[in-house]
Amino acid sequence: MATAGNSNINAKLVLLGDMGAGKSSLVLRFVKGQFLEFQESTIGAAFFSQTLALSDATVKLEIWDTAGQERYHSLAPMYYRGASAAIIAYDITNTESFERAKKWVDELQKQGNPNMVTALAGNKADLEENRKVAAEEAKAYAEVNGLFFMETSAKTAVNVNDIFYEIARRLPRAQPAQNPGGMILTNTPSEIAQSSNCCS
């Protein structure tokens, strides 16, 4: 849920798309500026946060990676819960992954909240010589389905920051929280216990 206050926005962003589309590579490039040619399937970390300073707001993105649970289609409803934004990634050198991306769009429309900001990322744009999915085709699909579209390359960093910043720009600014916020049990000593104001 995007929560606003003093133009500080917290938003959960989920990554979707088939194995090998480069979801984790996109995040690693964006958050850490890294790229590994032979990135192992996601292990150990599937939760990043990155703060983006825009001219009218500071946006803190909490980025959720699938942790491999997409492999046998076992993503839990919790994954989609409260997400304000999504990036659906496919590999431009793999037609199958584009077809599967469309399935993820359907899934998101079923599970996610209707006001979600959704991006379609045609990843591995550096592999132009092996391209199987035309940019025009993906762009047309994105327009029909209310997504915005970019071709990205986690390897060369092309459009990687841009896609995350574009999402941040499109997030609703003064959206009231749909649910009164519950408490989050955190592990950081600096935060002091507060009574929850939820009990009516």
Place this chain on the structure above:
Amino acid sequence: MDEEYDVIVLGTGLKECILSGLLSVDGLKVLHMDRNDYYGGESTSLNLVQLWKRFGKEDTPPERLGLSKEYNVDMVPKFMMANGALIRVLIHTNVTKYLNFKAVDGGFVYSKGKTHKVPATDVEALKSPLMGLFEKRRARKFFIYVQDYDESDPKSHEGLDLNKVTARDVLSKYGLEDNTVDFIGHALALYRDDSYLDQPATDFVKRIKIYAESLARFQGGSPFIYPLYGLGELPQGFARLSAVYGGTYMLNKPECKVEFDENGKAIGVTSEGETAKCKKVVCDPSYLPEKAKKVGRVARAICIMNHPIPNTNDSHSVQIILPQKQLQRKSDMYVFCCSYSHNVAPKGKFIAFVSTEAETDQPEVELKPGMDILGPVEETFFEIYDRFEPTNQNEDDGCFVSTSYDATTHFESTVIDVLSMYTKITGKEVDLTVDLSAASATE
């Protein structure tokens, strides 16, 4: 699937998911399967349409109950003690970051036909209508003793060695009446029957301390917290932990047949004609019924209502314990209520659960004392389900079967089972000495 795993876990109930998470974090290669196409097994939360189907109703839910997808009805309703074992496991594993919690408004106890707020401190004891004037003073002294008790400081022991004397001895030292003993034992120490009275008092005193410390923690009206969107979020959170550490997840896998070698040791699991090899199998009793025996039955009612439970200060979430003696029963009855304020029902709707260890075949009759305190209900579902316990020797067969969820409205017994299974599987203990004060609540 044709790979070899250290452990295959069957069923995505809370216990199995916690174990899967802990084992993956330990670096073991885990395959986790479920025959259902959803997470949670018996400990899932259902929407209204699923609830209707679960109880075999043919028609569709009436419109007056609101949107199906706004319901998250727990199949094993329980609250979490704010300082209890499950919170320690959540913090230890950092699964807290996937979840949002809210305090539970009230903890009540049923006494002489009425519900009363459970007094847990010396100050509350003095205000409580549960006790007469002199009894209040005696209870106050008892609470002060418990609050001041420090295992490592003999001066706080008042001459009692809690490893030697029984809970009954401690209570009689303070001269407490039977009614008071009843609510202290069942609503504060959360014992399910009276056998604790003849056990060493150390566990008894620790339990009351956990209750009081939990109550103090979030300045709520109860020592409990509960996740937004229902308990079904918990198994999902632990499954995610397992996946993040390399666990493989497969839902909607029919059959899940455990394969054994000639010595009766588990060597793999077959589903849809493919066999995954493994060294150990962890599962709930439904996957290995031949290795479990029926140990009891839980009778319960799930009720949808348009109002909070009467006489609970309009609590939007509440636990009420009806101690066995108050009902002339052998086991306590539990009432649990949650509502839209925890995002488990549409605006204005409340979901109440009444449950107990079944002593008859007629849940409608047996649960009546609990049903009577709810006020008018919109819809009720009754059922009796069997509880199972494992009977196998896991050194011989490499199978680790969990115990079914009991009727209690909190997780302490659940976590005890999980931790003991973890120790049997790995030979190690989970170190749960987390810094609870550091893990604070933020809005």
